Amino acid sequence: MSITSLLSISMGAILVNNFIFSQFLGCCPFLGVSKKLDTAVGMGIAVTFVMGLASAVTWIVNQFILVRFDLLYMQTVVFILVIAALVQFIEMFLQKSMPSLYTALGIYLPLITTNCAVLGVALLNIQNNYSFIESVVYGITGGLGFLLAIVLFAAVRERNVFADYPKCFDGFPIALITAGLMALSFMGFSGLSVWG
Amino acid sequence: MNIGKQFKEGLITNNPVLVQVLGTCSTMAITTSFFNGLGMGLSVLIILTLSNIIISAIRKIVPDKIRIAMFIVVIACFVTCVDLLLQAFIPDLSKALGVFLPLIVVNCIILGRAEAFCYKNGVVASTFDGIFQGLGYTAVLMVMSVFRELFGSGTFGAGVISPDGIRIIPEQFPAKLLTLPVGGFICLGFLIAIMQWALTKSKNKTEKEESK
Numbered sequence: 001m002s003i004t005s006l007l008s009i010s011m012g013a014i015l016v017n018n019f020i021f022s023q024f025l026g027c028c029p030f031l032g033v034s035k036k037l038d039t040a041v042g043m044g045i046a047v048t049f050v051m052g053l054a055s056a057v058t059w060i061v062n063q064f065i066l067v068r069f070d071l072l073y074m075q076t077v078v079f080i081l082v083i084a085a086l087v088q089f090i091e092m093f094l095q096k097s098m099p100s101l102y103t104a105l106g107i108y109l110p111l112i113t114t115n116c117a118v119l120g121v122a123l124l125n126i127q128n129n130y131s132f133i134e135s136v137v138y139g140i141t142g143g144l145g146f147l148l149a150i151v152l153f154a155a156v157r158e159r160n161v162f163a164d165y166p167k168c169f170d171g172f173p174i175a176l177i178t179a180g181l182m183a184l185s186f187m188g189f190s191g192l193s194v195w196g
Numbered sequence: 197m198n199i200g201k202q203f204k205e206g207l208i209t210n211n212p213v214l215v216q217v218l219g220t221c222s223t224m225a226i227t228t229s230f231f232n233g234l235g236m237g238l239s240v241l242i243i244l245t246l247s248n249i250i251i252s253a254i255r256k257i258v259p260d261k262i263r264i265a266m267f268i269v270v271i272a273c274f275v276t277c278v279d280l281l282l283q284a285f286i287p288d289l290s291k292a293l294g295v296f297l298p299l300i301v302v303n304c305i306i307l308g309r310a311e312a313f314c315y316k317n318g319v320v321a322s323t324f325d326g327i328f329q330g331l332g333y334t335a336v337l338m339v340m341s342v343f344r345e346l347f348g349s350g351t352f353g354a355g356v357i358s359p360d361g362i363r364i365i366p367e368q369f370p371a372k373l374l375t376l377p378v379g380g381f382i383c384l385g386f387l388i389a390i391m392q393w394a395l396t397k398s399k400n401k402t403e404k405e406e407s408k
Contacts, residue, residue, distance in 0.1 A: 021377060022377050023225070024221045024222075024224050024225035024377065024380065025221060025299075026221070027220045027221040027224065028218070028219075028220060028221060028304050031217065031220060073276065073280060074276070075298070076272050076275055076276050076279065076298040076301055077269065077272040077273060077276055080268055080272050080301050080302070081265075081268070081269070081272075084264075084265055084268060110264075113264075113268075113302075114302045114304060114307055115302065116221050116299045116302045116303075118302075119298070119299060119301065119302050120295055120299055123295050123298055123299070124295060127295065166389070167396075168389045168390070168392045168393035168396065169385075169389045169392075170392065171392075172217050172385070172388050173385040173386065173388045173389035173392065174385070175385075176381050176382070176384050176385030176388065177381065177382055177385040177386075179381045179385075180378050180379075180380075180381030180382035180385060181378075183376075183377045183378045183381055184378045187376065187377075187378065
């Protein structure tokens with residue numbers, strides 16, 4: 001493990017294999033919470049935070065509980081419970097210490113539990129045999145990739161209001177097609193391996 | 197409970213993917229071949245039905261505050277069962293679906309139905325709801341996967357009929373783009389648009405008939 005490998009993991013997670021545009025993880029909040037730029041930013045930051053923390057905690061749980069006691073078949077159940085507990089804990093912590101951020105995030109905070117990007121990053125860390133530091137870096141940069149995608153998408157979507165498109169494309173269809181075109185532009189990053 | 201109405205709701209008027217727009221991640225990610233679409237659709241159908249039965253059965257003894265956690269545990273147990281069964285008996289499918297198989301746990305359709313339907317209705321109604329909503333999801337997956345496989349790689353039924361499927365469009369013509377993530381977003385966008393167009397059209401028609 002070296003700095004260059006960490007950099008290539010981060011580059012991969014943010015641009016080349018962006019969680020939304022090439023792996024389809026976290027599409028529900030991506031489509032649901034991207035109508036306004038400021039809520040999109042809040043959601044992106046919250047997801048980044050939870051993904052980094054969840055990567056660390058699930059890695060520890062996997063290594064020191066599941067592997068040691070040979071309980072790997074319980075992985076999915078344990079991981080989702082750990083994530084749910086973590087989100088609940090963060091919610092309580094924010095409510096006490098940072099009430100302004102808590103009210104800004106509102107309903108989106110509990111919804112992070114069912115964000116497939118969070119469980120996805122935990123499972124992918126195990127699948128890719130990442131070490132502890134690599135997992136945390138992958139979690140945080142994956143979240144940053146999500147933040148980048150949702151912020152760009154929300155900005156485009158706000159301008160969609162002025163566009164002239166057939167009436168039946170109102171709402172989700174035009175958003176999905178916008179996302180498709182953005183995925184096309186993100187394909188330009190494939191093959192990017194500056195530090196690889 | 198009206199079964200015919202539930203059937204129509206699950207497949208058309210309240211379709212989980214096209215109308216409620218739930219579970220879009222897996223819909224777009226794995227519909228690159230008919231084999232994957234069918235496998236994923238049936239897995240979700242089975243898990244949704246079983247979890248609906250259990251959740252509606254225990255809904256009265258579960259305290260309101262921890263219900264979401266209970267739902268997730270029930271769903272995660274069934275997902276683990278299906279995951280292990282597929283790994284044992286259909287390893288090709290398990291490999292093709294990859295991380296999206298355990299991710300059925302956080303598929304919004306299942307949790308959404310648990311919260312919106314099973315928590316308020318009895319076991320029998322919830323069972324049928326699970327079957328019909330699952331069928332609606334499977335139907336969308338099949339349409340998308342057949343379309344994307346046919347026009348994206350020019351074959352049909354790769355993995356089901358024969359390892360490479362039946363080649364319908366010669367190799368140099370298919371639009372490879374459709375099998376990439378871009379194709380997933382755009383196909384689903386068009387499918388939802390068609391659905392909205394059809395629904396508004398039928399709504400206008402009934403309104404006209406009523407005004408007469």
